[in-house]
Each structure stands twice: as C-alpha cells, then as structure tokens.
Amino acid sequence: MRIEFKYYYLSLLTYFKNPINSIILMINNEDIQDDLGNNHIATSAQNPLRKDAFDLGDDEKINSIKKDVENILKTLGLDLTDDSLKDTPNRVAKMFVKEIFGGLNPNKKPSSSTFANHYKYGEMLVEKNITLYSTCEHHLLPIVGKAHVAYISKGTVVGLSKMNRIVDYYAKRPQVQERLTMQIVQELQRVLGTEDVACIIDAKHLCVNSRGIRDNESSTVTSEFGGKFKEEKTRSEFLAYVRLETNF
Numbered sequence: 544m545r546i547e548f549k550y551y552y553l554s555l556l557t558y559f560k561n562p563i564n565s566i567i568l569m570i571n572n573e574d575i576q577d578d579l580g581n582n583h584i585a586t587s588a589q590n591p592l593r594k595d596a597f598d599l600g601d602d603e604k605i606n607s608i609k610k611d612v613e614n615i616l617k618t619l620g621l622d623l624t625d626d627s628l629k630d631t632p633n634r635v636a637k638m639f640v641k642e643i644f645g646g647l648n649p650n651k652k653p654s655s656s657t658f659a660n661h662y663k664y665g666e667m668l669v670e671k672n673i674t675l676y677s678t679c680e681h682h683l684l685p686i687v688g689k690a691h692v693a694y695i696s697k698g699t700v701v702g703l704s705k706m707n708r709i710v711d712y713y714a715k716r717p718q719v720q721e722r723l724t725m726q727i728v729q730e731l732q733r734v735l736g737t738e739d740v741a742c743i744i745d746a747k748h749l750c751v752n753s754r755g756i757r758d759n760e761s762s763t764v765t766s767e768f769g770g771k772f773k774e775e776k777t778r779s780e781f782l783a784y785v786r787l788e789t790n791f
Contacts (some may be wrong), residue, residue: 588725590647590716597648601640608636643678646715648739648751649772655734667777669784670706679750680717688746688762691785694731695739695771707732720744720765728767738770741781 599607613632616623623629645651670692677686678715690710694701713726724744731740743766771777 588722590718590722592647601648604640605633608639609633612636640716643676644716646712651703651712651715653712656705657701657734658699660696660698663710664696664700667693667695667780667784668700669695669781670703671785671787672789673707673710675710675714675744675746677714677716677718677719677720677723677746679748680719681755682750683717684749684753686714686746686748688744690727691743691745691781692727692731693741693772693781693784694735694737695777697735697737697739701731701734705734709734720746720748720763722732724765726768728769732769739772740769741772741778742767743782743785 577687609632612635613623616631621628621631653671663670671689673690673692675686675688675690678684679686692706709730710727713730714721724742727742728740731742732738743764745762745764747762751757751763768778772781
C-alpha cells in the first residue's frame with residue numbers, strides 16, 4: 544500500500560505519543576481510505592459489522608435499501624416510471640438482503656453436524672472446483688471463481704455438500720478474498736475439530752477486470768494452510784489433487 548510521505552511521517556510522530564490515535568488518524572484519512580480500497584486491502588480478519596447489524600428484520604432492511612437504491616437511480620437521471628426500471632429498487636434490495644449479502648445473517652449459517660469416521664478413512668479428502676460468487680467490499684462488484692478445500696479427519700467427517708455450503712455462506716458477504724479464504728478454513732477447523740484444513744481460491748475480481756486497470760486476464764489466488772497442510776509433503780499432495788483434470 545502506498546502512503547504519501549507526509550502522512551507516514553505524521554503517523555510516526557503521533558504513534559509514540561498515542562498509538563491508538565495514530566491508527567485512527569491513518570484509517571480516517573481520505574487518501575489512506577482510497578489506497579485501502581483501490582488496493583483491496585482488508586482492515587480486519589472478520590467482516591466489520593456494527594453491534595446493531597441485526598436489529599432490523601429482513602423486510603425492514605429491504606424497505607430501507609429500496610428507498611436508497613431509488614434515490615441513487617434518480618440521482619443518475621434514470622426514469623423510474625419506465626417499465627424496465629420501476630421495480631429495480633425493490634429487486635436490488637431483495638437481492639442484497641436475501642441473496643448476495645445473505646451470508647451476513649448468522650441465522651443462515653449452515654448447521655455444523657458431523658459424522659463419525661467409522662470407515663477409518665485417514666487420508667486427505669479434497670473438494671475442488673467449488674463455484675464461488677462473492678462481492679468485493681471496496682466497490683461492490685462481483686468476485687467469481689473456484690474454491691478448493693481439503694481436510695484430514697481426526698475422527699469426524701462432514702458431508703460433501705456442507706463444504707460447498709460453508710464456502711457459499713462466507714462468500715455471500717461484502718468480502719476481501721484473503722479474509723474469505725481464512726474464514727472457510729477456520730469454520731471447517733471448528734466443525735471438524737482439527738487444524739488439518741486447507742483452502743485455495745482462484746478468482747476474478749470485476750473491480751480489476753471491468754474498471755480501474757481493466758485487466759481482463761488476471762485472477763487472484765489466495766491460500767490458507769492449517770495443521771499438517773503447513774508441511775511441504777502434505778501441501779504438495781493437496782496441490783497435485785487440485786491440478787488433476789476433471790473430465791466426465
């Protein structure tokens with residue numbers, strides 16, 4: 544992240560007097576905020592939610608967002624009496640609450656039921672090419688890609704579809720890809736009771752592909768390795784499985 548020298552120098556001066564105020568100064572500075580957003584840098588490993596995030600019900604949120612979207616479209620000069628546009632504010636509001644940001648709601652979190660590993664399968668289990676749709680939290684544009692997830696059982700297993708659901712749940716939020724990768728691994732570690740979990744995500748960001756630099760060919764790869772997957776042998780085995788072609 545590039546920081547103009549004057550802000551960097553100011554942060555050094557204030558840090559030793561008051562570290563907390565120093566951090567607030569940097570985050571609140573408009574130039575720093577632009578750098579964070581344009582370089583797709585997260586400020587937290589958790590999604591930054593307010594304490595009152597769920598005080599309103601879904602219907603109340605939809606009604607409020609509908610009015611905001613309506614105002615945006617009117618400000619842009621669009622005629623909302625047109626048949627093609629008149630229901631757009633409501634459609635967008637419902638989409639935000641019920642679909643693309645539905646993963647913010649803890650009530651939609653997949654159940655964490657597991658099963659005993661009666662058949663004593665002790666090797667790596669890999670679920671690859673999980674289709675992933677998320678939204679960049681800096682420009683609210685789509686992130687589209689594939690997730691590859693693996694774990695080694697320590698006595699319990701989880702249904703294959705549950706791995707897809709966990710990916711989908713954490714993806715359905717305003718996200719940063721690094722955070723999403725970590726959240727998937729941490730949730731599976733919690734559910735399975737093992738550190739031996741890994742995740743790789745390869746995705747295109749439309750905030751890079753369709754605006755800004757407009758690089759349509761690039762994609763972003765992130766990874767998170769826990770437990771045995773930090774060992775070169777296990778990690779290499781996982782990567783080899785991911786590279787296998789799937790042709791049916």
